Amino acid sequence: MSRLRASGVSTGIPNTGPASAQRVTDKLLATQGYVVGVEISGGGARQSVALANLDGEILHQIRRPLEYLPDRNTALEHLKVMLSEVTGSALDGRLLRVGIAVGGLVDARRGLVRTLHRAHGWDHFPLQDYFTEQVEVPCIIDNNANAAALAECIYGVGRGERVVLYVGLGRGIGGALVVDGKVYHGVSCTAGEIGHMLVVQEGGPRCSCGGFGHLEAVASAQAIVNRLIGRSVNYPETEAAIRRITDGRAERITAAQVFQLAAEGDELARQGVEEVCTYLGIALANIVHLVNPSMIILGGSVAQAGDLLIGPLRERLQRLCLPAAFQDLRIVQGSLGTDANLVGAVTLALQDL
CATH class of the missing domain: 3.30.420.40 (ATPase, nucleotide binding domain)
Structure with missing residues (x-):
């Protein structure tokens, strides 16, 4: 399985695969x-x-x-x-x-x-x-x-899948729907903007787009990190755990490290992870019922948490989705990384x- 590396080391990408967007032949x-x-x-x-x-x-x-x-x-x-x-x-x-x-x-x-x-x-x-x-x-x-x-x-973990939902969980949250090897853009090319789905009806945090209660505002890497740092002010044990995992540079903590702290038993981090899985699960369950994908690919920096994210998210989707919609669904981490x-x-x- 091929991937490009941030270091610039040359790696090959197979030269086979279906066409992509609607304007491509x-x-x-x-x-x-x-x-x-x-x-x-x-x-x-x-x-x-x-x-x-x-x-x-x-x-x-x-x-x-x-x-x-x-x-x-x-x-x-x-x-x-x-x-x-x-x-x-x-x-x-x-x-x-x-x-x-x-x-x-x-x-x-x-x-x-x-x-x-x-x-x-x-x-x-x-x-x-x-x-x-x-x-x-x-x-x-x-x-x-x-x-x-x-x-x-075409080149990664979604090869051979007919209907794929891709979710990029980074500083923001983006999404894409690929059907039969083609990206579905929608009428005005805004299809897949999952980050701006409303998941908190009232009193939700402000999103980068100016709206409130959007998925990006509660489940992006920036939201995950900021929420934990803000809450840790009144919890010395969590503050100490953050300093430990970041070598004293608390401002550099990553979303994946928040998931790691949750797995180690930190209660504030666990609450944050629970919120992410709750709101992300709501958004994904709605899409699963709408388009019935065979695979959900999680990419971006948050997805670097791996099974610490995918495991609980899979369990939540199984509870939220109709059995017929969930039975053939796979939730995987992207193979191309950052x-x-x-x-x-x-x-x-x-x-x-």
Whole structure:
């Protein structure tokens, strides 16, 4: 099973698989050349660029997160420098396509970024045309969860599955539905925005989009960590456990470490995990009854908790779902790990228009 590594070590991706989104017809029809994958996070501060050959093998990769949230122009200038560095190693061949995975609302059909909830200046920005002009080759853009789902279904744990729900549990929460190897975008390309499902009817916390009680506001990595740190102020034992597991850097605790503390018996962490499974279970149970998937793939940093998340979530879904809807359902951790978005961007670039 292939995966790209954050270190930039070259690894192969199989060159077989079904087509992806609705605008895609088949594999990229070429025998020589290169493609580029670009990842832009929801705040624009985390950016990655990878050069790959037509087998999906990573030849050069750069990941340079910024320590601040940049405006759009600053982020784009930063990406231009990274693109120049990456494509400079492809002078002996042809750059054929650029795939871009964006952590926000994207109109994939028109190549527009509708908005990034954690950054300014991106509303209705024609990112596809911008990059096409910059690199003078065709570009494909899509939401990062759609791109990651596509990669998992073609090259990862979702291969061979007919109906797959992908849930990216990171700083935000994104989702994607893949049916018969194709990403379902919906009428306005907002299908799969599971993070903005209402799960707390009244008095819920504020979401990045401005709404209240959305799944992202209670079950994202940021929400999990902030909730535990905030509650631990009045619980010295939990504060000490956080310092222990983070080597004294409490602000760097990860969602996966919160799950670890819960497994070790910390009561506050256990309560937090219970809340995550409750609200995530509500959202997923509703989707299971609506689309009847054969597999739910959990990706993103929260999914790094592995069975500490999947086990209790599976039990909750079994209680919430009709037996006929649950009996053939598998809930798994994504096989592409934290590189799934960038793998997805490369996968987008390897599709033919």
